[in-house]
Amino acid sequence: MADEWQEAYEFAVEVARKAGMVIKQEIDKEMKVLTKSSTVDLVTKTDERVEKIIIGSLKTKFGEKAHKFIGEESTEKGCELTDAPTWIIDPVDGTTNFVHGFPFVAVSIAFAVKKELEFGVVYSCLEDKMYRARNGKGAFCNDEPISVSDVKDITKSIIISEHGTDRTPAKVEKIFSTMQKILCIPVHGLRGSGTAATNMCLVATGAVEAFFEIGIHCWDVAAGAVIVREAGGIVLDVSGGPFDLMSRRMLSANHEDIAKRIIKEIEVFEVPRDDGVKHLQQPSSF
Numbered sequence: 660m661a662d663e664w665q666e667a668y669e670f671a672v673e674v675a676r677k678a679g680m681v682i683k684q685e686i687d688k689e690m691k692v693l694t695k696s697s698t699v700d701l702v703t704k705t706d707e708r709v710e711k712i713i714i715g716s717l718k719t720k721f722g723e724k725a726h727k728f729i730g731e732e733s734t735e736k737g738c739e740l741t742d743a744p745t746w747i748i749d750p751v752d753g754t755t756n757f758v759h760g761f762p763f764v765a766v767s768i769a770f771a772v773k774k775e776l777e778f779g780v781v782y783s784c785l786e787d788k789m790y791r792a793r794n795g796k797g798a799f800c801n802d803e804p805i806s807v808s809d810v811k812d813i814t815k816s817i818i819i820s821e822h823g824t825d826r827t828p829a830k831v832e833k834i835f836s837t838m839q840k841i842l843c844i845p846v847h848g849l850r851g852s853g854t855a856a857t858n859m860c861l862v863a864t865g866a867v868e869a870f871f872e873i874g875i876h877c878w879d880v881a882a883g884a885v886i887v888r889e890a891g892g893i894v895l896d897v898s899g900g901p902f903d904l905m906s907r908r909m910l911s912a913n914h915e916d917i918a919k920r921i922i923k924e925i926e927v928f929e930v931p932r933d934d935g936v937k938h939l940q941q942p943s944s945f
């Protein structure tokens with residue numbers, strides 16, 4: 660069937676909008692903040708509630724058993740990506756922003772079939788920007804086509820990276836050393852919105868040339884990966900090898916020239932994979 664997943668794609672947009680409305684209603688209320696992997700890895704009742712709303716809506720629409728789900732707040736024993744149609748969900752990407760009222764928070768919903776990403780939806784709900792893309796069908800923001808920047812000269816670029824939620828001094832040192840080297844290439848600027856999904860959409864719209872991070876999770880970047888590719892960009896491992904959704908390493912860029920130059924400066928550090936697989940050989944570089 661040529662267009663087997665179109666209905667699911669359209670429904671994902673609807674569900675992302677519904678989820679974003681809940682986030683908008685909750686952001687100004689007093690909230691109880693809990694922590695997860697570290698004291699700066701925050702979670703709220705809204706994260707859990709929104710994930711339940713999204714997965715509940717998808718199950719009602721497509722049946723309890725037809726699809727599998729990987730959700731930030733409900734995947735406790737590692738993520739297993741099989742050949743089955745699988746939804747990959749971050750209900751509130753940018754939870755720290757949400758807690759502080761910093762105005763970038765996104766709902767990220769991706770769909771993979773046979774381990775290949777089929778479509779992605781990122782709703783930057785406080786800005787009311789609905790980003791979406793489906794394989795081979797282009798990328799859009801609020802129904803307008805989007806495309807990456809045509810800047811190939813790194814000295815004319817803006818690059819995004821984030822600090823993540825691991826404050827191990829040796830890792831933080833590598834993150835800042837990488838940022839310092841990139842800043843001093845020099846580039847026009849370094850930025851970070853506090854949501855990986857939104858960062859990838861900023862690459863897709865051409866507002867920045869690249870975004871990279873080590874330590875993100877599959878639900879942070881799955882939807883954004885489709886959006887960047889469909890906007891004409893590339894998504895790679897931070898070594899320049901192929902992007903591996905479970906590796907927790909990702910570089911997205913408008914062009915190979917920008918990606919290659921950034922890769923020269925990235926100080927890579929080890930993070931456990933999302934699927935728990937150990938000793939996987941890292942992909943080779945360019």
Ligand SMILES: O=P([O-])([O-])O[C@@H]1[C@H](O)[C@H](O)[C@@H](O)[C@H](O)[C@H]1O
Nearest residue numbers: 752753754821823853854855875
């Ligand atoms: O926890 P969360 O807010 O959904 O997701 C986080 C955001 O995407 C942040 O930008 C990135 O730096 C972290 O690595 C992610 O964990």
Ligand SMILES: [Mg+2]
Nearest residue numbers: 749752753879
């Ligand atoms: Mg996230």
